[in-house]
Amino acid sequence: MWKLFLAAGSLMALIGILSYPTAGLPEESGMYMKRGGRFQTEEIHTMAPENNGKKPNGPEVKNVDYNGNINISKADTTPEAPLHIANSTASKNVHIIDTAFYMPQLNRYRRIWIYLPQDYSTSHKNYPVLYMQDGQNVFDEATSFAGEWGVDEALDSLHASDKQAIVVAIDNGAAKRINEYSPYDMAEYGKGEGNLYIDFLVHTLKPYIDTHYRTLRRQKHTFIAGSSLGALISFYAILKYPKVFGGAGIFSPAFWIAPPIKKDIEKNGRKVKGKIYFYAGKKESENMITDMLAVFNQLHSLSKADMTTVIREDGKHSESTWRNEFPLFYNWLMASQ
Numbered sequence: 001m002w003k004l005f006l007a008a009g010s011l012m013a014l015i016g017i018l019s020y021p022t023a024g025l026p027e028e029s030g031m032y033m034k035r036g037g038r039f040q041t042e043e044i045h046t047m048a049p050e051n052n053g054k055k056p057n058g059p060e061v062k063n064v065d066y067n068g069n070i071n072i073s074k075a076d077t078t079p080e081a082p083l084h085i086a087n088s089t090a091s092k093n094v095h096i097i098d099t100a101f102y103m104p105q106l107n108r109y110r111r112i113w114i115y116l117p118q119d120y121s122t123s124h125k126n127y128p129v130l131y132m133q134d135g136q137n138v139f140d141e142a143t144s145f146a147g148e149w150g151v152d153e154a155l156d157s158l159h160a161s162d163k164q165a166i167v168v169a170i171d172n173g174a175a176k177r178i179n180e181y182s183p184y185d186m187a188e189y190g191k192g193e194g195n196l197y198i199d200f201l202v203h204t205l206k207p208y209i210d211t212h213y214r215t216l217r218r219q220k221h222t223f224i225a226g227s228s229l230g231a232l233i234s235f236y237a238i239l240k241y242p243k244v245f246g247g248a249g250i251f252s253p254a255f256w257i258a259p260p261i262k263k264d265i266e267k268n269g270r271k272v273k274g275k276i277y278f279y280a281g282k283k284e285s286e287n288m289i290t291d292m293l294a295v296f297n298q299l300h301s302l303s304k305a306d307m308t309t310v311i312r313e314d315g316k317h318s319e320s321t322w323r324n325e326f327p328l329f330y331n332w333l334m335a336s337q
Contacts, residue, residue, distance in 0.1 A: 089141040091152040093118060097168075104204060105196040106180070111171040112205070113139060114213070115152050117164035126214045128165045128221040128337055130330075131201060133181065133230030135169030137319055147319035154327045163334035165223075168209055170201070172230070181229035183236045184260045198237045202244050218246075220274065223333060225249030227322050232258055235295070238276065239268045246274035249329045251322050252284055252315075255291040262298060269302030275336070276307045277329045279322075281315015288317075308332065 093116050100109035113135050117127055132151070137144040139152045151167055158164065173180045176193070183194030201224075210217050224245050226234040231253035238245040239261075255261060276299075280292045289311055296309050310328070315321050 085140060085142050087142045089148065090139040091115075091156050093120075093156065094139045094152050101205075103197075103200045105200045106193060108173065108176070110173070111135065113169040113171075114209075115139065115155060115167040115169075116213075117166065118156060119160070119164065120166075120214070124214075125164075126216045128163075128223065128334070129206075129209060129213075129215050130165050130167045130223040130225060130333075131205075132167060132169045132224075133172065133226030133233060134177075135171040138167070138169040144319065147323070149319060149323045149326055151326060154330065163337045165330075165334065165337075166209070166213060166215060168205070170205070178229060178257075181226075181233040182258060183233070183240075183264075184258055186257065189257075194233050194236055195240070197233060198240055201237065202241050206244070219243055220246040221337070223247040223249070225251070225329070227251035227319075228317065229254045229257070232261075235276075236261065236264070238272055238274070239264050242268065242271040242273060247333050248274075248276045249279075249326075249333070250276060250292075251279045251325065251329075252281065252288060252317050253278070253292055253295070255295055256285075256287060261295065265295065265298050265302065269299050272299065272303040272305050274305055275333055276305055277332055278307065278309040279312075279315070279325055279329070280310075281312045281317070281321060283315055284317045306336075 095114050095116065097112040097114050099111045101112045102108075103110055119125070120127070132138050132149075137147070138149050141148045151169075155164070155167070178186070178189045179191060179193045180197040181194060182189070182192040183198075184192040186192060206222070209215060215221075219242075222245055224234045224237050225231075225248060228251075231250045232255060234248050235250050235253060236258075238248045278292055278296050280289045282289065293309065296307060299305070300307060310325070312321075312325075315325075
């Protein structure tokens with residue numbers, strides 16, 4: 001069995017070049033939760049190519065601000081396409097918005113996925129939106145590198161009375177993953193492009209989603225989540241844009257690669273509101289839990305956000321572990337919706 005250690009210099013670990021074992025969902029497991037600076041023990045029952053510089057068929061989004069002014073010069077009338085992926089495990093509620101969605105801030109293209117609630121086509125409701133990183137791994141075993149999170153299966157299993165949400169998943173940039181998911185320059189890995197990546201989410205992708213789908217646009221209905229480096233950039237997003245994101249799922253965050261995050265917490269921590277779910281496992285790297293708790297404690301001392309920290313005895317740095325944890329995060333996040 002592989003063990004993944006997030007140690008300085010371990011590029012292979014960060015970009016996920018190891019494969020992980022898959023595991024069934026446990027009927028129950030113990031965990032420690034920290035609320036308001038205190039630890040308590042609880043029992044949890046888990047749920048057993050470019051086109052001459054233009055994006056094809058997509059919107060050109062300009063002059064976007066968050067006073068509600070959005071100018072879109074062109075819109076796609078059929079935003080989602082059916083999946084045509086061999087051996088796909090994605091549910092019928094998962095669609096591809098575009099295989100080459102243009103990211104003007106980075107001058108790159110990216111596949112964007114969307115999950116629509118089961119009653120989306122028959123209801124007139126508007127829905128919260130969760131933006132997730134490493135989109136290859138969110139819905140589909142066929143496109144994942146090391147297993148999928150099964151987010152679509154988890155949401156498909158919800159009862160009609162449960163809180164439904166739209167989930168937008170953005171593929172990572174492969175060789176550019178470290179750069180796009182780090183807000184800061186790195187001596188070993190080069191320029192951090194996290195600021196530009198988050199600007200893409202906020203100023204290009206979110207306006208597109210809000211324009212083409214029935215969303216609840218306000219901060220308290222807009223969430224972001226990811227694991228490892230994806231958790232780092234998700235946490236940075238809620239620090240940089242606390243008026244846009246009202247919740248975050250921070251799974252096994254790679255805080256070790258971003259020491260300057262402490263300065264940004266000190267600078268912006270008081271502005272952070274909403275709900276933040278921190279998760280780490282005791283079978284991850286040696287410093288995973290201490291690094292995460294240091295960030296939690298610093299932010300908790302400044303912010304009135306509703307924050308929960310979950311530490312699992314058997315938690316590993318793997319998609320199968322995060323898949324187990326996602327339903328618990330989702331139910332906790334949506335409880336106030």
